[in-house]
Amino acid sequence: MLIGDLLLAHGLVTTEDIELAFHRQKENGGRLGDNLVALGVLTQDQVDKVIYEAPQAPKTVADTGIQTSGLLRMLFKAIYVNSLETATDFSNAIKLPVPVINRLIQEAGDRKYLEALGTADQTTFSENRYVMTESGRRFALESLQQNQYVGPAPVSLEAYQDRIRQQKITNERVEQSEIDKSFANLVIADDFVRRLGPGINAGKSILLYGPPGNGKTTVAEKVAAIFANVIYIPYCFEVDGQIIKVFDPAIHKPVLPEDIEVPKSGLRREEFDGRWVPCERPIVITGGELTLEMLDLSFNAHAKYYEAPLHVKASNGTFIIDDFGRQLVSPEELLNRWIVPLESRIDFLKLHTGKSFQLPFDELVIFSTNLSPDDLMDPAFLRRIPYKLETIGPNRDQYFEIFKIVASSRGLEMTEEILKVVIDELQVKNSFDLACYQPKFIVDQVIAACKYKGVAPVFSKELVTDALKNLYTSSAQGAGKTAAKSLASNAAIAAE
Numbered sequence: 001m002l003i004g005d006l007l008l009a010h011g012l013v014t015t016e017d018i019e020l021a022f023h024r025q026k027e028n029g030g031r032l033g034d035n036l037v038a039l040g041v042l043t044q045d046q047v048d049k050v051i052y053e054a055p056q057a058p059k060t061v062a063d064t065g066i067q068t069s070g071l072l073r074m075l076f077k078a079i080y081v082n083s084l085e086t087a088t089d090f091s092n093a094i095k096l097p098v099p100v101i102n103r104l105i106q107e108a109g110d111r112k113y114l115e116a117l118g119t120a121d122q123t124t125f126s127e128n129r130y131v132m133t134e135s136g137r138r139f140a141l142e143s144l145q146q147n148q149y150v151g152p153a154p155v156s157l158e159a160y161q162d163r164i165r166q167q168k169i170t171n172e173r174v175e176q177s178e179i180d181k182s183f184a185n186l187v188i189a190d191d192f193v194r195r196l197g198p199g200i201n202a203g204k205s206i207l208l209y210g211p212p213g214n215g216k217t218t219v220a221e222k223v224a225a226i227f228a229n230v231i232y233i234p235y236c237f238e239v240d241g242q243i244i245k246v247f248d249p250a251i252h253k254p255v256l257p258e259d260i261e262v263p264k265s266g267l268r269r270e271e272f273d274g275r276w277v278p279c280e281r282p283i284v285i286t287g288g289e290l291t292l293e294m295l296d297l298s299f300n301a302h303a304k305y306y307e308a309p310l311h312v313k314a315s316n317g318t319f320i321i322d323d324f325g326r327q328l329v330s331p332e333e334l335l336n337r338w339i340v341p342l343e344s345r346i347d348f349l350k351l352h353t354g355k356s357f358q359l360p361f362d363e364l365v366i367f368s369t370n371l372s373p374d375d376l377m378d379p380a381f382l383r384r385i386p387y388k389l390e391t392i393g394p395n396r397d398q399y400f401e402i403f404k405i406v407a408s409s410r411g412l413e414m415t416e417e418i419l420k421v422v423i424d425e426l427q428v429k430n431s432f433d434l435a436c437y438q439p440k441f442i443v444d445q446v447i448a449a450c451k452y453k454g455v456a457p458v459f460s461k462e463l464v465t466d467a468l469k470n471l472y473t474s475s476a477q478g479a480g481k482t483a484a485k486s487l488a489s490n491a492a493i494a495a496e
Contacts, residue, residue: 002271003033006050007042009255009278010230017041055163055232055273057097064100065156066238068107071096073143075104076113076132077150080140085117085129095152095235095274105130113139147304149243152235152275157357160237160246164360167231167316169281170203174226182222186215187402187436192389199387200226205342205365207382210391212370213437217322219391220366224283224318230255231316232276236305239357243305244297251313252279282317284310290327295337299352311347314363324369324376331376338365342384393434396423403439410443411457418459425468432472442467 004022007013013036021035028035033047058064064071071094078084078093090101108114113136119126132140144150155163179197199206200223208216235247255278286294290310298307311319325331341347341361350356367385369376382388394402400419407414422442426432445467450457 003031003047003051005256006054006230006272006278007033007036007047010050011255012042012046012050053167053230054278055159055276057271057273058100059097061100061103064096064153065159066154068104070238070241071100071104071153072108072113073139073146074153075101075108076136076140077143077148079130079132080137080144081150085131086127087130088127093151097271097274108136111135111139147243149236149245149303149305154236154238154243155234155273155275157237157239160234161358161360163232163234163276164315164362167229168203168362169227169316169318169364170201172227172229174200178226182226183219185405186218186222187394187398187405188215188219192391195387195389196223199389200364202386203362203364204387205367205385206387206389207373207385208366208368208389208391209373210370211393211433211435213435214391214393215436216368216370216391217320220318220320220322220368221283221285223364223366224281224320227281227317229281230278231281233279233282234276239351240353240355242351242353244308245305246308246313247277248313251282251284252277253282254279282314283320284314284317285320285322286310287322288326288328290321290329290334292329292333292337297349297351306351309349311341311361311363312349312359315359316362318364318366320366320368322368324367325371335377335381339381339384394436396434399434399439402436403442406439406443407459410447412443412446412459414459418461418464421461421464422468425465430472438471441471445470 004013004018008015008018017036017039018032021032021039021041024035024039025032030038033051036042037044037047061068061071074094075090079090082089082093084090084093087098087101087105090096090105091098094101096104105114109116112133114130115133117129117131119128174197176197179193179200183193196206196219206223208219210216233247233252236243236245238244295309295311297309299305300307321327321334327334342365345361346358347361348356348358373382373388377385400414400416403419403422404414422438423434426434426438442464446459446463447457449463449466
């Protein structure tokens with residue numbers, strides 16, 4: 001991982017910018033970053049900031065934070081499984097720079113684990129090829145018996161702890177203009193957004209509650225997507241010789257696509273630690289499937305290494321617990337598990353060996369529920385959630401605005417006449433509350449009905465009425481009518 005990679009990842013330069021700087025570097029020398037500054041592409045402060053924030057490549061085995069024996073086992077597993085031969089191959093496999101790899105090769109040679117076979121012709125240079133001796137193969141097999149993790153070398157626990165602290169979510173200030181832009185396509189009350197902004201910047205937990213279908217999940221996802229900083233995620237880290245995988249392609253999104261080719265110069269290359277992946281801030285969303293075990297280390301008894309729990313993978317990002325109260329684990333057990341991390345910002349994890357260790361707990365936790373918070377949480381836990389925002393149903397004007405936006409996006413025109421049909425069916429005849437999800441549901445139903453009839457999509461009273469009948473079951477409609485009659489009866493009594 002070079003400076004050009006990181007500048008691209010941060011969105012500060014383009015591949016064309018780097019190409020120009022690369023040609024200038026060949027003519028004038030100097031560092032790639034200095035040449036980009038000389039070309040006026042970016043400032044020295046921007047370059048310095050990227051370099052300062054990025055994890056620096058280790059220059060020695062000691063700099064890796066991992067013992068030589070552990071790195072040798074990692075190297076030999078990679079050689080054995082992938083049939084590797086050269087130092088460059090070794091470096092690419094376990095993500096350590098060639099000087100460190102050469103020291104490991106020397107150590108392996110001293111132990112009679114590797115033999116040199118001569119040089120391998122590459123496109124621009126030649127380098128030695130190596131083959132494992134019989135002792136080396138035994139060492140590789142013994143290493144695979146210890147654990148079957150094969151991949152980038154781990155970082156140390158201390159390095160991971162420091163990195164989480166260094167790239168805290170509260171380091172990033174989210175301005176009001178960014179929040180307004182993110183919510184621009186939603187019909188939402190101004191006071192809701194005004195109260196949400198401080199919660200986002202505080203990095204503390206947020207509770208979104210209210211009746212179903214009014215955008216709690218949408219709001220949570222938009223909040224999570226607002227953050228723009230690049231952070232660094234380790235492939236894995238080591239605790240007491242145990243490997244714990246963190247990087248998860250399903251969660252972590254690298255900011256530099258693999259298919260982008262950045263010119264690599266041999267002149268004063270500025271290398272960074274390839275054991276870390278520059279990523280967007282992670283977003284983890286879990287719903288009813290969440291169990292208490294998913295918040296602890298997962299040990300694979302066959303492969304003999306660990307998978308980090310969901311909330312650790314969400315470090316420096318956002319962890320959304322959707323449909324809170326409907327998980328397989330009870331709300332009380334889940335809240336007891338979270339109470340210490342939310343309060344102290346530290347989480348404790350335990351290996352199957354019994355050893356415990358701690359990690360900084362840095363993430364924006366968002367609870368989303370359509371159940372009553374007072375029924376789910378006791379006052380002590382509610383006190384630990386400093387931001388509590390209720391999502392309520394839209395009023396008539398907001399409902400009409402949502403309907404027009406949704407209908408327009410699907411090629412339909414929403415009119416006052418159709419709105420009256422909807423309102424009469426929902427509130428006059430059945431006394432149902434208006435909800436933000438209903439317009440999309442009705443539009444989808446109308447389009448499906450028109451497709452069935454083989455006609456162009458268009459609103460009609462008949463199609464809208466049929467759609468509304470699919471919105472609720474007959475028992476719910478009956479309950480709505482009963483509620484409407486009760487309201488009318490009470491109103492009549494009050495009038496008398």
